[in-house]
Amino acid sequence: VGCMELPEEEEEEEEEEEADWLCRDPGDKGSWLVGTAPHRVIVHTDLDCFYAQVEMLHNPELRGKPLCVQQKYLVVTCNYEARELGVKKLMSVKEANEKCPQLVLVNGEDLTKYREMSYKVTALLEEFSPLVERLGFDENFVDITEMVGKRLEQLQRDGSSKVAVSGHVYNNQAIDLDDTVHVRLVLGSQIAAEMREAMHSRLALTGCAGVASNKLLSKLVSGTFKPNQQTVLLPESCQDLIGSLDHIKKVPGIGYKTTKRLELLGVRTMCELQTFPPPLLEKELGVSVAQRIQKLSYGEDDSPVTPSGPPQSLSDEDSFKKCSSEGEVKKKIEELLANLLDRLDKDGRKPHTVRLTLRQFFPTNKWFTRESRQCPIPSHIIQKLGTGNCDVMSPLVDILMKLFHKMINVEMPFHLTLLNVCFSNLKAPPTHTKGSIGFYLTRVSPSSMVHFRGDRTGAADVK
DNA sequence: TGGGGTTAT
DNA sequence: ATAACCC
Numbered sequence: 001v002g003c004m005e006l007p008e009e010e011e012e013e014e015e016e017e018e019a020d021w022l023c024r025d026p027g028d029k030g031s032w033l034v035g036t037a038p039h040r041v042i043v044h045t046d047l048d049c050f051y052a053q054v055e056m057l058h059n060p061e062l063r064g065k066p067l068c069v070q071q072k073y074l075v076v077t078c079n080y081e082a083r084e085l086g087v088k089k090l091m092s093v094k095e096a097n098e099k100c101p102q103l104v105l106v107n108g109e110d111l112t113k114y115r116e117m118s119y120k121v122t123a124l125l126e127e128f129s130p131l132v133e134r135l136g137f138d139e140n141f142v143d144i145t146e147m148v149g150k151r152l153e154q155l156q157r158d159g160s161s162k163v164a165v166s167g168h169v170y171n172n173q174a175i176d177l178d179d180t181v182h183v184r185l186v187l188g189s190q191i192a193a194e195m196r197e198a199m200h201s202r203l204a205l206t207g208c209a210g211v212a213s214n215k216l217l218s219k220l221v222s223g224t225f226k227p228n229q230q231t232v233l234l235p236e237s238c239q240d241l242i243g244s245l246d247h248i249k250k251v252p253g254i255g256y257k258t259t260k261r262l263e264l265l266g267v268r269t270m271c272e273l274q275t276f277p278p279p280l281l282e283k284e285l286g287v288s289v290a291q292r293i294q295k296l297s298y299g300e301d302d303s304p305v306t307p308s309g310p311p312q313s314l315s316d317e318d319s320f321k322k323c324s325s326e327g328e329v330k331k332k333i334e335e336l337l338a339n340l341l342d343r344l345d346k347d348g349r350k351p352h353t354v355r356l357t358l359r360q361f362f363p364t365n366k367w368f369t370r371e372s373r374q375c376p377i378p379s380h381i382i383q384k385l386g387t388g389n390c391d392v393m394s395p396l397v398d399i400l401m402k403l404f405h406k407m408i409n410v411e412m413p414f415h416l417t418l419l420n421v422c423f424s425n426l427k428a429p430p431t432h433t434k435g436s437i438g439f440y441l442t443r444v445s446p447s448s449m450v451h452f453r454g455d456r457t458g459a460a461d462v463k
Numbered sequence: 464t465g466g467g468g469t470t471a472t
Numbered sequence: 473a474t475a476a477c478c479c
Binding site: 371373 | 473476
């Protein structure tokens with residue numbers, strides 16, 4: 001930790017220095033950005049059956065009853081009472097109802113409540129560290145390396161050697177308090193407990209947490225004790241955790257396609273992936289994927305916790321059995337759009353790109369294949385996006401119908417099963433008051449850039 | 464099988 | 473614009 005020493009007198013002015021540690025002059029050789037990387041401490045948090053929890057908060061009558069959240073004909077999640085009766089995630093509603101007729105079903109097709117609660121969770125975690133990365137609506141990674149470093153220093157100043165782990169230790173491994181890596185992770189477990197306590201007391205949510213030295217391991221370990229518990233992984237048990245995975249598809253980052261290709265190579269287990277000849281793997285999957293997943297198979301993951309910030313895109317979609325006329329399409333698009341314009345108002349930013357995505361039904365089975373067309377939004381429409389949503393509805397519908405016609409020849413029969421409208425390339429609205437500081441800051445200030453990726457989409461059409 | 468999201472090519 | 477990945 002020699003690279004992490006802080007200025008001696010940072011105690012007094014708590015205000016500004018939060019983000020400072022990441023924003024030091026890159027020429028400062030004492031900054032850990034350019035020094036030896038410290039042993040990272042990463043927390044992964046994972047809410048218990050998130051949609052079901054939100055529904056129970058919304059309607060406390062549901063507590064204690066077996067509850068499923070339904071989207072179309074699917075149970076997308078269910079509480080533990082339902083799981084005890086044999087209901088599983090992603091089971092069909094029909095099968096779930098056969099298993100237990102007393103099941104309570106709530107419709108979860110409108111994600112508004114879940115999305116709002118999800119961002120409250122992320123915001124709460126951001127109070128601990130600005131480095132919070134969202135994964136879906138119910139998971140977050142938090143890099144707490146710096147906070148752990150501060151607590152470790154405090155501990156050393158106190159001359160105290162008494163620290164107790166919070167929650168489970170993976171494998172029940174013994175803790176060595178003379179090992180500073182162990183002490184860091186133990187401090188991490190305490191912080192994870194504080195996070196879970198804050199989520200419970202302030203948001204009334206329960207969930208799991210995993211603490212480890214990288215994202216992969218923190219995520220894998222967070223699931224080892226399941227509802228509402230937490231686990232820390234010490235380095236010596238890393239291979240046991242990795243070895244406990246019975247199939248490569250359990251590794252986050254190895255998805256459906258890669259799994260299939262690896263199976264054709266005869267690779268199914270972690271051990272087989274670890275020992276597979278790298279040149280052959282690279283030939284099959286490309287250098288980038290091959291090297292990344294082979295490192296994952298050893299439990300190595302140097303990917304940073306990238307702060308998510310506000311979303312990069314806002315989309316709304318609906319699936320259905322059949323949509324086969326232009327009139328129906330227009331009606332669906334209008335619905336999706338009205339919803340999105342509402343969300344855009346609350347977001348405050350302006351989209352510069354729209355996209356229409358659709359899924360066609362092909363009788364020849366045909367698995368999920370979607371196609372999309374996108375285009376820039378004309379600037380005169382962008383400007384009107386603020387409040388008078390009626391003014392922008394019809395021009396946007398016109399644009400979306402044009403995109404639709406680029407994919408579908410309406411002279412021919414067609415059969416759609418999904419429509420999605422997506423706004424992306426979101427930019428902060430212009431701050432045109434020439435005297436205000438906003439005028440000078442329409443582009444993010446350099447120091448914020450260091451860890452806030454606000455400008456990544458700008459390059460393409462900034463000119 | 465849903466209704467979202469992200470990044471890489 | 474698509475394809476892969478995540479939930």
